[in-house]
Amino acid sequence: MKKIVILGSTGSIGTNALDIIAKFPGTFQAVGLTAGTNVEKLEEQIRAFSPAAVAMADDAAAARLRARCKGLTTTILSGADGLRQVATMPEADLVISAIVGGAGLVPTLAAIKAGKFIALANKEPMVMAGRLMQDEARKHGVRIFPVDSEHSALFQSMEGHRAEDILRLILTASGGPLWNMTKEQLQHVTVEQALKHPNWKMGDKITIDSATLMNKGLEVVEARWLFDIPASKIEVVVHRESIIHSLVEYQDRSVIAQLGLPDMRTPIAYAMNYPARIPLDLPSLNLAQIGTLTFFDPDHDKFPCLGLGYEALRTGGTMPAVLNAANEVAVQAFLDRRIGYLDIAGTIRRTMDAHQPAEVATIEDALGADAWARAKSGEIVDSLSTSPSVVH
Numbered sequence: 001m002k003k004i005v006i007l008g009s010t011g012s013i014g015t016n017a018l019d020i021i022a023k024f025p026g027t028f029q030a031v032g033l034t035a036g037t038n039v040e041k042l043e044e045q046i047r048a049f050s051p052a053a054v055a056m057a058d059d060a061a062a063a064r065l066r067a068r069c070k071g072l073t074t075t076i077l078s079g080a081d082g083l084r085q086v087a088t089m090p091e092a093d094l095v096i097s098a099i100v101g102g103a104g105l106v107p108t109l110a111a112i113k114a115g116k117f118i119a120l121a122n123k124e125p126m127v128m129a130g131r132l133m134q135d136e137a138r139k140h141g142v143r144i145f146p147v148d149s150e151h152s153a154l155f156q157s158m159e160g161h162r163a164e165d166i167l168r169l170i171l172t173a174s175g176g177p178l179w180n181m182t183k184e185q186l187q188h189v190t191v192e193q194a195l196k197h198p199n200w201k202m203g204d205k206i207t208i209d210s211a212t213l214m215n216k217g218l219e220v221v222e223a224r225w226l227f228d229i230p231a232s233k234i235e236v237v238v239h240r241e242s243i244i245h246s247l248v249e250y251q252d253r254s255v256i257a258q259l260g261l262p263d264m265r266t267p268i269a270y271a272m273n274y275p276a277r278i279p280l281d282l283p284s285l286n287l288a289q290i291g292t293l294t295f296f297d298p299d300h301d302k303f304p305c306l307g308l309g310y311e312a313l314r315t316g317g318t319m320p321a322v323l324n325a326a327n328e329v330a331v332q333a334f335l336d337r338r339i340g341y342l343d344i345a346g347t348i349r350r351t352m353d354a355h356q357p358a359e360v361a362t363i364e365d366a367l368g369a370d371a372w373a374r375a376k377s378g379e380i381v382d383s384l385s386t387s388p389s390v391v392h
């Protein structure tokens with residue numbers, strides 16, 4: 001029986017992981033769960049899975065949860081220390097890191113330092129402090145299994161091959177809901193349009209990241225650290241159908257890919273039960289029915305966020321953490337209808353331009369850059385939020 005902690009259990013990845021745990025009770029047990037503020041959902045999960053402990057980032061939400069769960073055996077913790085305690089529970093074999101954004105860095109790193117194997121969905125910490133996380137993982141004998149479908153595909157396409165034979169990693173991108181819009185149309189994109197992803201049902205933040213292609217920019221950085229491959233060997237191809245999840249080219253020009261219908265339960269299950277595969281009750285891929293798979297080069301002019309990801313990676317040091325924080329602030333401001341869609345890239349660009357990159361030697365360096373970038377991009381958002389580019 002594998003004992004599992006889920007950081008971010010109430011989110012899209014978290015609920016998919018719990019769905020797998022519920023279907024395979026003899027294989028997995030949920031021993032710890034965490035959430036931000038969603039009391040109702042976490043209560044439901046406590047009643048369904050009876051974890052030994054849960055934590056909520058928000059103290060007031062945890063107090064409400066305690067009142068609703070009186071008489072139950074689950075320990076309810078709160079705040080940063082509560083998250084850390086659940087992330088490092090002695091009985092846990094695997095921590096599924098599925099908090100959204102930089103908020104996942106501290107608990108995920110704590111889990112690594114406690115020697116927990118990680119199933120990593122939360123890509124933002126890898127962007128902020130990838131080298132540091134991998135150094136700690138090596139030091140503590142920890143394996144980090146990718147959950148992101150693209151990185152899971154790369155991981156699967158590398159199994160049984162020699163790292164020194166790799167020529168290129170090719171990440172596929174769906175292009176998101178706005179791919180076919182003109183630059184003029186992109187000026188007037190609404191939140192509802194940007195949230196309408198053609199292939200994947202995900203949390204709001206990553207769905208907006210997909211609409212700007214920043215998700216792919218973050219994934220390029222994530223791939224660099226997960227697989228220890230330089231940016232010059234990581235490419236992106238737009239593949240609208242999301243059937244090929246990513247590809248690896250080897251020096252004999254052989255290309256290995258992983259395919260499947262777009263359902264996150266497949267990569268989540270692989271990371272949870274590596275190397276064994278779980279018999280998931282999902283439809284089979286029917287290539288004849290799909291008929292055509294299409295591929296395009298990314299359009300850097302319409303979608304500059306992908307290029308910002310590469311730029312931050314090449315600059316290195318604190319710049320990727322700045323990119324990530326500015327993106328989080330800008331995406332939230334867009335979701336709150338304070339800035340327009342095109343202002344997301346503009347805010348990140350201006351924040352990166354104002355930053356003097358420094359080395360990330362400690363977690364404090366990454367967190368310091370994160371705090372600086374949140375303040376800077378917050379100022380930029382304030383200055384933009386009365387602009388006419390906001391679409392209500």
Ligand SMILES: NC(=O)c1ccc[n+]([C@@H]2O[C@H](COP(=O)([O-])OP(=O)(O)OC[C@H]3O[C@@H](n4cnc5c(N)ncnc54)[C@H](OP(=O)(O)O)[C@@H]3O)[C@@H](O)[C@H]2O)c1
Nearest residue numbers: 008010011012013036037038057099100103121122202203
């Ligand atoms: N969704 C996907 O299909 C997918 C695919 C690949 C990678 N990922 C990555 O996986 C991560 C999670 O994505 P998601 O779509 O599952 O996000 P989501 O649906 O928004 O869920 C986020 C989770 O994080 C918790 N949370 C939010 N803010 C927090 C904070 N400050 N402190 C502690 N917990 C906090 C939320 O709790 P509440 O519910 O209480 O707010 C929720 O449990 C992201 O990094 C994303 O890029 C997702």
